[in-house]
Amino acid sequence: MFAWDSYRMTPITEVEGRRLALSNLEKVLYPAHGFTKGEVLHYYAVTAGSLLAHLYNRPVSFLRFPDGPDGQRFFAKNVPPGTPAWVRTAEVPRRSEGRTAKQVVVQDLATLMWAANLVTEFHTPQWQADAPGRADRMVFDLDPGEPATIVECCEVALWLRERLEADGLHVYAKTSGSKGLHVLVPLEPTPSEKVSAYAKELAVEAEQELPGLALHRMTRALRPGKVFVDYSQNAAAKTTAAPYTLRARALPTVSAPVTWEEIEGCEEPGDLVFLADDIPPRLQEYGDLLGPLINLNRAGKLPKGFR
Structure with a gap:
């Protein structure tokens, strides 16, 4: 049940004992679908059980779009101004040697709803907050260059699945939510640079085995009609x-x-x-298809010859 902040006329709700001020609930964020900020918050609330499992113990970066996808967007890794004191943060190393910075770690429903009220995409690294730079999963971001679409990404994903399984690995997939696919693999925690090197080898191999379809280089002039096998997100x-x-x-x-x-x-x-409305029925039908990815992270494998 909502209460109201009489000064700001902002609805106040309580989530797991935390008081949250939720703003602009009727604001339409996705005009083409009539989807409001209130519906964004509802979506995150009803999918929290699965989403939180994938955010757990990982420093979160936010892509914020408070005025909807057509408005200003900004990517933020640092803890946002005004973050409540009860929100957990983690010290994360930065590229400059010896430097660290704080990032939010979304561990519970209250933190998730606070972050969702900022209107965000959630992005995480391939490692956990207590083991920075030691990846417990590997990802390939399959990005189609027009006129290629996700259909061509699926062909590349199936090749990657077969190739990765030949190295004794478990392989999972999700849509990017944009144009392409993400192929994900749980690993025994391993230095990110080793994972990146292995992922690059497979991206190069994909280009060799799927000529005219797969591409391991980002060069835009080469990308029309092909699928860029982006291994760089393992850094x-x-x-x-x-x-x-x-x-x-x-x-x-x-x-x-x-x-x-x-x-x-x-x-x-x-x-x-x-779309957001599709996910609760899919969770009811399939459960979390990436649940095994979490369960295997601590008991993950390394590819043959990876050591």
Whole structure:
């Protein structure tokens, strides 16, 4: 039940014993879908059980879009001004040797709802806050260059799955919530530079095995009609959109876990577009398709020849 801040006329709610001021709930953030800020908060509340499991113990970076996807966007790693004292933070190393900075760690529903009220995408590194720079998962961001679409990404994802499984690894996938796919692999905690080097080897191999389709270089002139196999997000300083985060797109799309059967059956780009309203029924039907990714992180594997 809401109370009201009589000075600001802002609804106040209590979440797990924490008082939160929620603002502009009727503001339309996604005009093409009529999706309001209140609906954004509702989405994060009903998917919190799965989302929090993937955010747990990882420093979070925020892509904020308080006026919707067509308004100003800004990416923030540092703790936002006005952050409540009860929000957990972690000291995170920066690129400059010897320097650290604080970032938010979203551990509970109250913190999630506070962060969601800022209107954010959630992005995390491939390592946990108590082991910075030691990746417990690997990611490939498959990004299509027009006229290629997610359909071509699916072809590359299936090749990567077969190749990774040949090295004894478990492989999972989700949509990016934008144009492409993310392929994810749980690992025994390993220095990020080693993971990056291995991921680059596979990206190069994908380009060799899938000529005319896969590309491991970011050069824009080479990308039309091809799928860029972006391995760079395995670097310790990089982050990836978290599973179940909303994205700052024209519609309230979600970075949604998908089955390999869905990837194999993808024939049109719209086959793998999931909006906020689609996710609760999918969780009811499938559970968290990336749940094994969390469970395997501490008992993950290393590829053959990786040591």
